[in-house]
Amino acid sequence: MKQSSRINVNLMKDYNKQLVLRTIQKYGPISRAEIANRIELSKPSVSEIVSILIEEEWINEKVPKVKVRGRQPIPLEINKHKKLIIGLEIGAYSNKIVVTNLKANILEEIEIEISHEKNPIHIIEDLGSRINQIVSQYKQSNIDVLGIGVGMHGLVDTDTGKNIFAPNLGWRNVEIKSILEKLTGLQVLVDNDCNSSALAEMWFGQGKDENNFITVLVDYGVGASVINEGKIFKGSHYVTGQIGHVTIDSDGALCSCGNYGCLETKTSETAILRSVKRNLKLGGMSTLQTLYSDIDNITIDDFYEAVNAGDELSLSIARDVARNLGAGFSILINLFGPKFIILGGSLTKISDVILPIISDVIQLKVLGEDAKETPIKSSVLGRNLYTIGAASLIVEDIFTLPKLN
Ligand SMILES: [Zn+2]
CATH class of the missing domain: 1.10.10.10 (Winged helix-like DNA-binding domain superfamily/Winged helix DNA-binding domain)
Known part of the structure; x- marks a missing residue:
């Protein structure tokens, strides 16, 4: 049969x-x-x-x-107003709760700073009670909330909704899903922010018309997500997509993961600021020197502005970051052969400068004439990528196709 x-x-x-x-x-x-x-x-x-x-x-x-x-x-x-979704972004520095409609248009947004002294369970419980307050307001107007999508930093067991390890927060084995479900009575889906952002690109961003692509997020960390046949490629052991921790310089700096010379140590926001300050301390000339009396106050946005304004020192650091990212992107292309790669995160603020350099490195390092031309796109979802991503976990669940066998 x-x-x-x-x-x-x-x-x-x-x-x-x-x-x-x-x-x-x-x-x-x-x-x-x-x-x-x-x-x-x-x-x-x-x-x-x-x-x-x-x-x-x-x-x-x-x-x-x-x-x-x-x-x-x-x-x-x-009918995008039929039901609402709660998106929760748990970042390294702050948490954000958003209420969105089914098209992930943000209707309400609350940002809460993370207290690193607090017990993670208390932080999640606090978020849960804030969500309850929001949900009850909408219930009074007879609008249902379908569920809570949580996009967060670190390694996540998506089956149990447990955060296994969040290095920048120092969290281990935090039962995000079960705590929030118990508190709110709503369905909760948890994934790492790279995967949730990739879903945002697939539903609402640059990946809308393609089933095979990769997203790379660069901000305080560096990570990737592989969309294969319209689904997140999960692999095993929750490590898939950790491109930030491939070694590209074995003599390089110590990484948050304990290894040396990971891609993240060359291209994350922290790595960039470290390089800026080191160059200035060594006597490098830059407009960044005139901003503050103490160069330790220079922020990543100051750097991005200086790059876009043509500051030579900042440009040369940006080009260096782009060359290293190019090496990382080449690894992803050689391994997975995506149709394109979408760059997301704060680094998109200097996309005009870095994307052409990344493409040049790909030309050199990738095998196969067609693969050398793999387009690199800049995310258009901006800072909302993370919260839209969190909500997209629920969107993907609502609109997913049932298995036929
Ligand atoms: Zn590492």
Whole structure:
């Protein structure tokens, strides 16, 4: 018996309904005919499913913008206000809670500084009670919250929702999911911020039309996420994507992971600021010297501004960072062959300077003529990448396709 004939009819119906819904979420506004084209389902089947989805208030019909002769195709759109999502970003320095609609448009945002003295469990409990307050406000207006997506720094066991190790916070084995679910009664999904950001790119950013790509985040740390056939490539042992900890200089500086010369020690915000200050102390000339009486006060944004203003010392440090990132990106391309790589994180503020250099290094180091041309794109989601990413964990869960076998 062929595999497909064993598939339960109801399951197939559910699958097709979910496929139509997912297509409208991703590509809406979109007409019934365009949906049928994209997913190779007959127009009558699409129309039938669309009627059900409208009745269930998952989607809306929009008024067509352009008038055409004959029958007008009606654009369909997700009813983005049907349900809300809570996104929680747990970073190295601060936490952010956002409320978003199904399109991950941010409706409300609260930022809370992290107290490093506090017990991590108390921090999570505090976040949980803040979320409860927010949810109860929306419940008064009869709007449901579907769940909480948590994007955080470090290694995360996505099955149990436990943060195994967050080096910049000094956390180990923190049961994020179970604490938050107990406190709020909502579904909670936890992943590391690289993976959640990759989902944000896939649903709402530069990765919308592609199923195989890689995202690299560079800020206080450096990490990657591989999207393979429209899914996060998980691998084993929770370490997949830790490109920040590949050795690119065995004589290099000590890394937060305990090794020497990791990519992170050359390209993270901390590494950049260390290099800026060392150069200035050695007598390097730069506009950064005139900003503060104490060079230790120079911030990463000061550096980015100086780069974009053409400050020579800052430019030469930026070029160095780009060459090292190019080496890291080349490793990713040689291993996974992505269609493109998306750079996210604060370093995108100097994308104009660094992306061409990264591409030059890729030309040198990557095998195969086509792979040498792998495009490097800059994320367009900006600072919201992390919170949109956290909310995207729930989006991915709602709109995911059921398994057929
Ligand atoms: Zn390391």
